[in-house]
Amino acid sequence: MIEENKQDRLYVIPMEGVVVFPNMETKIKLSKHTGQIVYKLLKMGKNPVIGLTLKHEDQVGSPEPGDLYQTGVLLDVITVQPADNGFLLRAKSLDKVGVSNFEEERGMLTAQYEVIEDKVDLDEENQIEMVDFIKDTVLEMSKNFQGAEQFIKPLLDLTSIMEIMGYILPYLPVSTSEKQELFEMASLRDQCLRVIDLLMKQKESIHFQIEMAKKFSERSNKNYRESLLREQLRVIQEELNEGKGKGKIGYREKIEKANMPEEAKEAALSELEKLEAMGKQNPESHIVRNYLDLLVALPWSTEEAGEIDIQEARQILDHNHYGLEDVKDRIIQHLAVMKLKKEKQGSILLLVGPPGTGKTSLGQAIAESLGRKYVRASLGGIRDEAEIRGHRRTYIGALPGRIIQGMKKAGVKNPVFVLDEVDKLAVSFSGDPASALLEVLDPEQNNSFSDHYLEIPYDLSDVMFIATANSLNTIPGPLLDRMEAIQISSYTNYEKAIIAKNHLLPKALEEHGLNLDLLQISDEALKVIIDRYTREAGVRALKKQLDKIARVASEKIVSGKVETPWEVSGKMLGDILGKEVFRHDDALSGQPPGVVTGLAWTPVGGDILFIESTFMQGKGALTLTGQLGDVMKESARISLSLIRSRLAHAIRKFDFIKSDIHIHVPSGATPKDGPSAGIALFTALASLILGKTVNTKLAMTGEITLRGSVLPVGGIKEKILAAHRAGISRVIIPKENVKDLEDVPKKVREELLFIPVENVEEVLKEALEIDLPKPEFREASLEAALPPAQ
Ligand SMILES: Nc1ncnc2c1ncn2[C@@H]1O[C@H](COP(=O)(O)OP(=O)(O)OP(=O)(O)O)[C@@H](O)[C@H]1O
Ligand SMILES: [Mg+2]
Numbered sequence: 001m002i003e004e005n006k007q008d009r010l011y012v013i014p015m016e017g018v019v020v021f022p023n024m025e026t027k028i029k030l031s032k033h034t035g036q037i038v039y040k041l042l043k044m045g046k047n048p049v050i051g052l053t054l055k056h057e058d059q060v061g062s063p064e065p066g067d068l069y070q071t072g073v074l075l076d077v078i079t080v081q082p083a084d085n086g087f088l089l090r091a092k093s094l095d096k097v098g099v100s101n102f103e104e105e106r107g108m109l110t111a112q113y114e115v116i117e118d119k120v121d122l123d124e125e126n127q128i129e130m131v132d133f134i135k136d137t138v139l140e141m142s143k144n145f146q147g148a149e150q151f152i153k154p155l156l157d158l159t160s161i162m163e164i165m166g167y168i169l170p171y172l173p174v175s176t177s178e179k180q181e182l183f184e185m186a187s188l189r190d191q192c193l194r195v196i197d198l199l200m201k202q203k204e205s206i207h208f209q210i211e212m213a214k215k216f217s218e219r220s221n222k223n224y225r226e227s228l229l230r231e232q233l234r235v236i237q238e239e240l241n242e243g244k245g246k247g248k249i250g251y252r253e254k255i256e257k258a259n260m261p262e263e264a265k266e267a268a269l270s271e272l273e274k275l276e277a278m279g280k281q282n283p284e285s286h287i288v289r290n291y292l293d294l295l296v297a298l299p300w301s302t303e304e305a306g307e308i309d310i311q312e313a314r315q316i317l318d319h320n321h322y323g324l325e326d327v328k329d330r331i332i333q334h335l336a337v338m339k340l341k342k343e344k345q346g347s348i349l350l351l352v353g354p355p356g357t358g359k360t361s362l363g364q365a366i367a368e369s370l371g372r373k374y375v376r377a378s379l380g381g382i383r384d385e386a387e388i389r390g391h392r393r394t395y396i397g398a399l400p401g402r403i404i405q406g407m408k409k410a411g412v413k414n415p416v417f418v419l420d421e422v423d424k425l426a427v428s429f430s431g432d433p434a435s436a437l438l439e440v441l442d443p444e445q446n447n448s449f450s451d452h453y454l455e456i457p458y459d460l461s462d463v464m465f466i467a468t469a470n471s472l473n474t475i476p477g478p479l480l481d482r483m484e485a486i487q488i489s490s491y492t493n494y495e496k497a498i499i500a501k502n503h504l505l506p507k508a509l510e511e512h513g514l515n516l517d518l519l520q521i522s523d524e525a526l527k528v529i530i531d532r533y534t535r536e537a538g539v540r541a542l543k544k545q546l547d548k549i550a551r552v553a554s555e556k557i558v559s560g561k562v563e564t565p566w567e568v569s570g571k572m573l574g575d576i577l578g579k580e581v582f583r584h585d586d587a588l589s590g591q592p593p594g595v596v597t598g599l600a601w602t603p604v605g606g607d608i609l610f611i612e613s614t615f616m617q618g619k620g621a622l623t624l625t626g627q628l629g630d631v632m633k634e635s636a637r638i639s640l641s642l643i644r645s646r647l648a649h650a651i652r653k654f655d656f657i658k659s660d661i662h663i664h665v666p667s668g669a670t671p672k673d674g675p676s677a678g679i680a681l682f683t684a685l686a687s688l689i690l691g692k693t694v695n696t697k698l699a700m701t702g703e704i705t706l707r708g709s710v711l712p713v714g715g716i717k718e719k720i721l722a723a724h725r726a727g728i729s730r731v732i733i734p735k736e737n738v739k740d741l742e743d744v745p746k747k748v749r750e751e752l753l754f755i756p757v758e759n760v761e762e763v764l765k766e767a768l769e770i771d772l773p774k775p776e777f778r779e780a781s782l783e784a785a786l787p788p789a790q
Contacts, residue, residue, distance in 0.1 A: 011041055011049045012099070012109040013075065013089070014063045019053050019179040020073050020093045021166025028089045030080070032513060033062070035087025037108050039080045043560070050099060050113055051075045051091070053180055065102035065109065071116065071184050072097060082513025082554050093166075096183075121189045127161050130192045134164055134199065141203050144210060161188065165195050172198050209233070251275070251292050259301040264456045268295045291393060294400060294454065299413040302462055306371055308339040313369035320365040321358050322499045323491070327351075330486045331366060348441050350422070350467045350480075353488030354605030354718075356538025359468040360420055362488075366466060367416035375410045377402040379433070380421035388436040390453035400453040403440055403460070414462035422479065423469035423603070434476045441465055441482045471603035490537035490605045490721040492745050493530050500526045504543045512550040519553040521546070521568045528570040532580040535725065537605025537718070545577055552576050591696050594688030596767070598665075598680030599701040599723055599731070601715030606722030608699060611665050611677065611684040618660025626665035629673025632681075636663055638706055639682035642760060646708065646772060647686060654689045661685070676713035678704035679732065682760055683767045694767050699723045700732035708760040712736035717743045724748045732757055732766055 013028065020026050028051065030038060038049070052072035059067060074094040081088050096118065099111040122130065138155060142148035151171070158164050169179055172195075185191045209232045255268045275288045313335055317328045334349060351359040360376065367374035379402070382388065390401035399405070406417055419440075425433045439445050440460060448457035467483055469475060491499065501523065509515055534541040549568060556562045568576065594613040599606060622640055624633050644656055663681065679702040687694045701719055703711040712734045721744070723731050733741075735756040741749060757763050761772045 009101075009103075009110050009112050010074075011038075011046060011105075012068070012072075012102070012111050013038065013049050013051050014059070014068060015051050015053050015072075016059065017054075017057050017176055019169065019176065019183050020051055020075070021162055021169070021183065022073055022093050022096050023160070023163055024093050024166045025078075026075075026091055026093055028075075028091065029083070030087040030089050032086045034108070035080060035082075035089070035513065036515065036517075037106060038077075038089065039087070041106075041108075042077055042080060043564075048074045048076045048094060050097060050111060051093070052099065053176065055177070057176065062107070063109070065111075068109075069180050069184075070099050071180075072099065074113070074115075079558065081558050085513075087513055116186075118191075119187045121187050122161075122192065127188075130196070131159065131161055131164060134168070134196065137196075137199050137203060138168065141199075141206060144206060161192060165191060168195070168199075172202065174198060251296065254296040255292075258296045258298075260295070261300060264295060264300065267456050268292060271295075287393065291453075294404075294408060297408050297411075298404070298454075298458070299407060299411055302413050308335055308370060310336055310339065313366075316369035317362075317365050320368070320503075321362060322502060323495050324358065324362075324488065327362070327486055327488055331362070334484075335366075335370070348465045348467060348483045350469060350475075350483035350485045351488055352469050352472055352485050354470060354490055354537030354603070356536060356540030356543075357488045357491065358538070359488060360418060363416065363418035363466045363468065366464075370416060370464070372464070373410045373412050373415040374418070375406040375415050376418040376420055377406050378420040379437070380424035381426065382424075382433045383426040385433050385436050386452065388433050388440070390451040392452045393455070398453055401436075401451050403449065404451045404454055404458060407458070407460075407463075413459070414464070416464045416466060419465060419467040421469065422467045423471050423474045425476075434479050438478055438482070441467075441479070473603070489717055489743075490725075491539060492721060492748050493527075493725065494747055495745075496530045496539055496542060497523070497526050499539050500530070500542055500546065504539060504546050508543065508546040508550045511547070512554050514550055514554060514557075516565065518557055518564045518566065519550065519568070520565050521549060522570070525568050525570045525573060528573055529577070532582055533573070533577055535582045537721070549576055591693065593691050593693050594684055595696065596680045596684040596687060596694050597696045597699040597728065598677045599699050599719035600677065601674070601718050606715060606718035606720070608722055608726045608728065609665055609677075610696070611663065611680050613661060613663045613684045613688045615659045615661045615688060617658060620657050621660045623660065623662040624664075625662070628665060631675050632665075632673050632677055635675055635678040635704065636681050638704055639678065639685050641706060642682060642704065642708055643685050643689060646760070647689065661688070674713075675703035675711075676701045676715070676719075678702060679710055679757075679760065679763050683763060686764055686768060690768060690770070692768050692770075695730075697728055698730045698732065698767060699726075699728045700763070700767070702732065702734040702737075702757065702763075704760060710734045710757050710759055710763065716740040720744045720752065721748060724752060729753060730755060732763060734758075 013030070013034065015028050018026070018028065020028075041047075041049075050072055051074075052068040052070070054063060055067055055069060073096055075089075075091040076094055078090040078092065081090075095115045097113040098116050099113045101112045102109050104110070135156060139152060142152050155164065155167055158167060165182075169182070172179075182191055182194050185194070210229070251268075251272050255265060255272065258265075258268075260268065271288055271292055275285060275292065278285055278288070310332060314328070314332055317331065321328070331349070334347075337343075351362060353359055363376070364374050379388075382402075386401065388401045388403060390404060391398035400408075403417075407413075407415075410417070419437070422437070425437070440449060443461065446460040446463075449460045450457050472480065472485060505521060505526075509519060529545050530542060533545050536542070553562075553566055553568070557564055557566060574580070591610075596611045598609045598611050600609050622636065624636055628636070640661065663684065665677070680700050682704055683694060683700065701713055701716075703713055705711060716733065716737050717740065720731060720741070730753045732755045735758045738754070738756050741754065755762075755766050757766070764770050764772055
């Protein structure tokens with residue numbers, strides 16, 4: 001049999017940190033690169049393969065023959081699946097083999113092999129005895145541990161001595177090289193004896209620790225005994241972890257090394273004295289320990305920050321984010337000022353814009369471009385000042401605030417610290433978190449920031465803070481004063497397509513262990529996803545849809561249901577992503593009179609909204625529904641008055657006195673307010689009363705006055721982008737807003753027709769094609785609109 005196999009050559013899979021015995025089911029982690037090659041080989045039917053253990057863990061790059069042990073097992077591969085940061089291979093191990101004559105092929109090693117038959121120098125009876133002995137020992141040891149049943153049950157089912165060794169070996173605290181040595185032993189008897197030897201050592205060590213704990217227990221209470229046992233187990237584990245726990249240094253040394261300022265050091269030393277005096281039994285000791293742990297872990301001393309390389313910073317920003325030219329310019333200018341003034345902090349940047357437009361990730365890119373650490377704290381929904389400033393240590397379960405926690409996580413004194421969602425801070429009875437944040441952000445004060453938990457002032461002046469928000473409206477004034485706002489606006493569909501192709505898709509592929517050889521998504525499909533499966537200002541939902549495709553793809557590819565590369569086209573999206581979510585064409589066609597498309601600005605970007613109106617017999621009442629704010633309600637009343645004054649003469653048929661009018665603005669996700677729906681409300685009423693439909697592909701925004709003038713409004717860029725997203729073709733805007741169109745990307749401008757207006761007559765002409773009487777008729781029409789004298 002050995003002779004027959006002599007000429008065979010199989011692919012070699014390097015295994016890190018595991019030694020696999022014959023006849024076991026096993027899971028092996030593969031690097032991304034190896035995983036992909038193995039995957040392709042399998043598809044070509046190249047199975048089984050040879051599993052060889054790596055001599056050194058943390059092997060980087062492809063291993064050379066010298067990096068591998070020369071005795072391993074044949075593996076019959078069951079599946080290869082993408083797993084975090086690589087692939088996971090499931091296989092059944094076959095015979096033990098020795099290998100020789102390595103060669104390289106398709107980026108992997110191949111080798112000749114011969115099967116090694118172990119010397120079976122234990123008779124059957126002895127084998128059974130050994131098996132029983134090992135099982136008994138393990139059972140006895142396991143009694144000391146909760147939850148060991150899971151481990152024990154499969155063991156009891158095993159009968160062959162080889163299988164049992166293979167099963168318990170990974171759990172024994174010995175190094176990979178020792179395991180390999182055991183594996184290579186040619187005599188079954190020697191192997192068994194070695195395993196038993198290892199087991200006994202382990203058992204003794206546990207036994208000893210438990211005995212000690214019992215002795216202690218006579219003097220202390222039960223709770224304490226448990227905690228001590230746990231502590232001792234931890235020490236045992238550390239020790240068994242091959243010296244990882246060696247050289248544990250005490251607090252005193254850590255305090256010395258932490259480079260604390262005098263005040264902090266004094267506090268730390270006095271706490272340490274307290275700790276030593278109270279002894280380990282004292283239940284309060286862990287409170288002091290936690291405090292000391294924080295003190296020694298916080299970064300206290302300043303590292304020299306490297307020079308800022310402006311050009312490189314720009315490159316990194318460009319690499320991470322497509323477009324956003326103005327924003328990047330502003331950031332670079334900011335960095336340039338910091339460089340010139342040799343400041344570590346500069347003023348505080350505030351990135352404002354709709355969700356998913358890259359604010360948080362820009363913060364990360366800025367950190368990268370400065371070569372500084374990045375930390376982030378989310379402030380959304382915080383209503384308690386203590387979340388920022390910490391709880392006093394006298395409270396049970398007290399913690400430092402998010403700022404100090406962030407600094408601990410950063411581990412350096414000059415990180416880039418992103419404060420996410422500062423617009424969502426809430427005020428409540430437990431104090432005003434915004435005012436605590438003021439102290440953090442104020443360069444005059446933040447060199448001695450006080451956290452209630454920490455007690456000692458902490459210097460934040462080296463930190464570069466960057467804040468993010470969706471809207472400026474809800475940020476308290478004093479906080480806003482300290483920051484320099486940079487607006488980020490929605491992306492156009494073209495920008496989204498490029499971001500999807502160059503940034504989001506590669507990221508989605510990587511996160512799912514895929515690449516372009518396995519999955520491709522056509523440009524046309526990307527366009528369909530953007531148009532019909534998402535409707536958003538940013539690209540977050542788009543990323544989610546791409547992730548979904550990647551998930552479906554990895555399942556299909558791994559199970560061999562599709563050929564690779566799997567090419568996804570627009571037609572296939574229905575099957576993968578389900579029904580289309582948005583069909584603008586449907587919403588925008590066939591509406592009755594009284595319905596008009598308006599444009600709104602919201603913190604999550606611009607949006608289109610439909611204003612609906614209807615009338616019925618009644619007494620001249622006006623009903624408004626749909627979560628309208630006060631300003632919007634006023635606009636509706638102004639509109640009605642205007643209609644009655646301007647149109648009454650033209651529509652004597654409509655009896656304002658005997659009709660009730662109802663206006664509804666479907667609320668969508670956010671309540672709306674502001675004067676900018678004025679002309680849309682006006683047009684909706686005119687359309688209703690005249691019984692003439694308005695083309696819903698015509699959208700409009702503008703404030704109206706009682707005199708019938710149209711005034712400029714804010715948020716033009718966001719509104720125009722939303723109109724474009726929604727498939728609108730013409731937009732009525734106030735004349736004074738024409739200058740704002742400069743900010744709208746050229747491509748979008750070219751695809752829309754803008755109609756600037758100054759008064760409601762122009763609006764009506766455009767929307768309903770009616771010419772209102774000239775102003776001299778106004779007096780007369782007013783009279784006509786007045787209710788008859790009682
Ligand atoms: N211009 C861009 N180029 C490349 N990727 C982008 C761009 N804009 C956003 N992204 C990606 O979109 C995702 C969402 O961005 P991010 O989390 O930074 O949004 P955000 O503005 O902080 O949103 P929120 O307001 O909801 O917190 C990230 O994966 C980011 O990398
Ligand atoms: Mg964010």
